[in-house]
Amino acid sequence: MECSEKRLSATVFGEKKHFQNLSKDEAVNLKFSDITYRVKEKNKTKTILNGINGEFRAGELACIIGTSGCGKTTLLNMLAGYRIQTSLGQILVNEKIRDSKAFGLISRYVLQEDTISPYFTILETMMFASNFKLDANYTKDQREKVVFEIMDMLRLREKANTLVANVSGGERKRLCIALELIDNPSVILLDEPITGLDESSALQCIKALNQLAKGGRTVICSLHCPSARLLQMFHKVYAMSRGECIYQGPRNHIVPYLEQLNLQCPLTHNPTDFIIEVSINVYGDFQNEMVQQIKNGKILNWHPGVSQLQQNDDMAVCSSSNPNKREIRVSWWLEFQLIFIRFMKQMWRDKTNFKLRMLSYIMCSLGVGLTYSKISDNAVYSVFSFYLSFTMIAMIFFMAMTPMLALIPREIHFIRREYFNHWYRISSYFVALLTSQLPLLCGMSIISSIMVYLLTGQPMQFWRFCMFAAMVILISLVSLSFGILVGSCFNILHSLFLGSMSFGVMAIAAHQSTHGKNLSTLHEVTLYSSFMRYALEGVLVPLLDLNRPDFPCPPSEWMCPASKAKYILMMFGSLNISYTRSVVVLSSLTVIFCLMAFLIIKYRLNFKKASSECKRQTYRES
Numbered sequence: 279m280e281c282s283e284k285r286l287s288a289t290v291f292g293e294k295k296h297f298q299n300l301s302k303d304e305a306v307n308l309k310f311s312d313i314t315y316r317v318k319e320k321n322k323t324k325t326i327l328n329g330i331n332g333e334f335r336a337g338e339l340a341c342i343i344g345t346s347g348c349g350k351t352t353l354l355n356m357l358a359g360y361r362i363q364t365s366l367g368q369i370l371v372n373e374k375i376r377d378s379k380a381f382g383l384i385s386r387y388v389l390q391e392d393t394i395s396p397y398f399t400i401l402e403t404m405m406f407a408s409n410f411k412l413d414a415n416y417t418k419d420q421r422e423k424v425v426f427e428i429m430d431m432l433r434l435r436e437k438a439n440t441l442v443a444n445v446s447g448g449e450r451k452r453l454c455i456a457l458e459l460i461d462n463p464s465v466i467l468l469d470e471p472i473t474g475l476d477e478s479s480a481l482q483c484i485k486a487l488n489q490l491a492k493g494g495r496t497v498i499c500s501l502h503c504p505s506a507r508l509l510q511m512f513h514k515v516y517a518m519s520r521g522e523c524i525y526q527g528p529r530n531h532i533v534p535y536l537e538q539l540n541l542q543c544p545l546t547h548n549p550t551d552f553i554i555e556v557s558i559n560v561y562g563d564f565q566n567e568m569v570q571q572i573k574n575g576k577i578l579n580w581h582p583g584v585s586q587l588q589q590n591d592d593m594a595v596c597s598s599s600n601p602n603k604r605e606i607r608v609s610w611w612l613e614f615q616l617i618f619i620r621f622m623k624q625m626w627r628d629k630t631n632f633k634l635r636m637l638s639y640i641m642c643s644l645g646v647g648l649t650y651s652k653i654s655d656n657a658v659y660s661v662f663s664f665y666l667s668f669t670m671i672a673m674i675f676f677m678a679m680t681p682m683l684a685l686i687p688r689e690i691h692f693i694r695r696e697y698f699n700h701w702y703r704i705s706s707y708f709v710a711l712l713t714s715q716l717p718l719l720c721g722m723s724i725i726s727s728i729m730v731y732l733l734t735g736q737p738m739q740f741w742r743f744c745m746f747a748a749m750v751i752l753i754s755l756v757s758l759s760f761g762i763l764v765g766s767c768f769n770i771l772h773s774l775f776l777g778s779m780s781f782g783v784m785a786i787a788a789h790q791s792t793h794g795k796n797l798s799t800l801h802e803v804t805l806y807s808s809f810m811r812y813a814l815e816g817v818l819v820p821l822l823d824l825n826r827p828d829f830p831c832p833p834s835e836w837m838c839p840a841s842k843a844k845y846i847l848m849m850f851g852s853l854n855i856s857y858t859r860s861v862v863v864l865s866s867l868t869v870i871f872c873l874m875a876f877l878i879i880k881y882r883l884n885f886k887k888a889s890s891e892c893k894r895q896t897y898r899e900s
């Protein structure tokens with residue numbers, strides 16, 4: 279609350295101080311020592327970070343430089359606590375061992391890949407984020423002021439009403455940064471924030487980060503090779519090569535540092551270009567000498583004459599061991615509402631997808647209805663009622679499941695950044711995702727039921743139709759949740775393959791008609807292990823059971839057993855069907871699939887890889 283008042287007075291009612299002052303007790307110094315990260319690759323262990331050390335202090339704009347593949351992203355991921363466990367080595371926050379959860383609340387990480395929903399404008403995206411990131415007592419005007427201030431700083435105001443789908447790569451990158459600045463974090467980590475930007479946009483972006491650092495934040499970004507002009511903005515350079523630290527200190531000390539190794543930086547060269555050239559052995563292999571000279575990062579701030587390890591105390595930044603935590607500010611219910619509205623808008627704006635889904639429901643229902651349009655007119659065709667039920671289930675299953683197989687893997691990709699940066703709880707997101715699918719799903723299931731029921735001339739009994747439509751909705755729900763479950767486990771390609779495959783397997787299991795009534799225990803177990811079986815029974819009850827009127831016999835037929843619905847049920851070994859059982863099983867499966875999907879998504883979002891060495895240690899200990 280105190281924090282929010284400070285922000286209000288600083289930004290909304292006063293001059294633009296939002297990014298100038300960070301309260302002293304929120305200054306965060308980040309130190310790491312002996313960080314090693316190894317991965318297993320084809321029975322070999324690959325070392326990505328090799329016992330590196332270093333420090334990033336509040337009030338500094340620091341850049342991690344190095345060639346592609348030297349380990350910059352891995353180091354940033356580790357410092358941010360993103361997808362990698364700090365298994366070997368230590369990370370200290372204000373001289374105390376980092377508590378990942380508490381650190382997550384005061385730090386924000388701008389990832390290399392800029393995954394933002396393309397269906398919203400820049401302003402809408404910013405306002406959406408501000409709902410979670412600013413205190414609930416902010417008015418819309420106050421939110422807008424904060425949002426516009428950040429947009430001004432990152433030169434995004436002119437593009438406020440442009441859809442993210444239409445903005446340039448650089449603007450999207452700046453938007454990613456802007457989103458994470460809204461809640462004024464103490465630590466900002468950015469992975470390649472200027473890749474793909476032209477020199478002037480990059481300069482603008484780095485200027486903004488420089489301002490943030492001057493306001494007391496710890497700003498760390500990884501860069502490939504900043505130009506001399508950009509380099510002027512940085513207070514500290516941390517150079518890496520092959521997973522080790524080769525330099526750490528002010529930008530203007532790079533040249534004397536290399537001179538100690540008899541490496542003369544040509545006058546025309548940018549020092550960072552030069553140190554990178556040295557790291558890739560253009561002038562011979564100096565890797566070990568450089569690592570030794572900087573003690574793999576234990577020398578925290580190199581300057582001429584320094585060869586001993588020293589404390590970095592030349593920065594007048596007050597640090598506290600307990601930076602203020604920023605808890606999630608918005609209630610679960612409000613989070614749910616905001617995400618639900620975003621999903622609905624997204625669905626509406628993705629018009630092609632929306633129209634295709636509606637059209638495919640209508641066309642398929644029309645196709646099914648017309649194919650089986652004669653089954654109620656003549657007992658000769660009555661046997662096709664069974665196939666009608668099956669076709670209907672197949673149609674509903676695919677219509678409800680397939681969009682989820684494409685949506686969920688894409689969504690996991692989108693929400694990874696938002697969830698990691700503490701925008702919202704995963705439970706509110708998941709419930710919003712689920713419920714936002716219901717209006718279209720239930721609406722189209724009802725329309726399909728009406729079309730198929732009428733076109734196939736089923737008995738005009740309202741209660742019978744309601745049972746049929748209710749079962750179709752239930753089958754849609756279980757298929758939707760099954761789609762979410764499969765989508766939460768695999769990528770789009772694998773999900774689509776497995777989703778279709780599973781239908782084949784379940785359909786075979788659900789459909790053992792040649793065995794009639796005399797099913798062995800094994801057959802019965804296989805039959806009822808498929809949720810398709812319960813769906814089939816649930817549809818057969820309103821279509822063929824509950825004293826369905828007889829099918830009309832053609833005058834030419836003197837014996838016409840197929841006019842009796844019970845006869846058809848008997849033929850397919852389905853005399854023992856129960857609507858209630860189908861409802862109970864399908865509802866339970868819907869809940870189970872949803873719960874499993876929720877737990878899997880949560881696990882995937884929280885999953886952190888440990889160093890392979892640490893895994894072996896843990897294994898040995900256990």
Ligand SMILES: Nc1ncnc2c1ncn2[C@@H]1O[C@H](COP(=O)(O)OP(=O)(O)OP(=O)(O)O)[C@@H](O)[C@H]1O
Binds near residue numbers: 326349
């Ligand atoms: N899980 C993994 N399995 C195998 N190799 C990995 C794994 N994670 C990272 N690497 C390798 O570790 C090295 C460092 O990766 P990292 O992404 O940190 O590099 P980087 O310096 O950020 O590169 P760039 O500038 O191109 O983004 C790369 O060679 C990468 O292929």
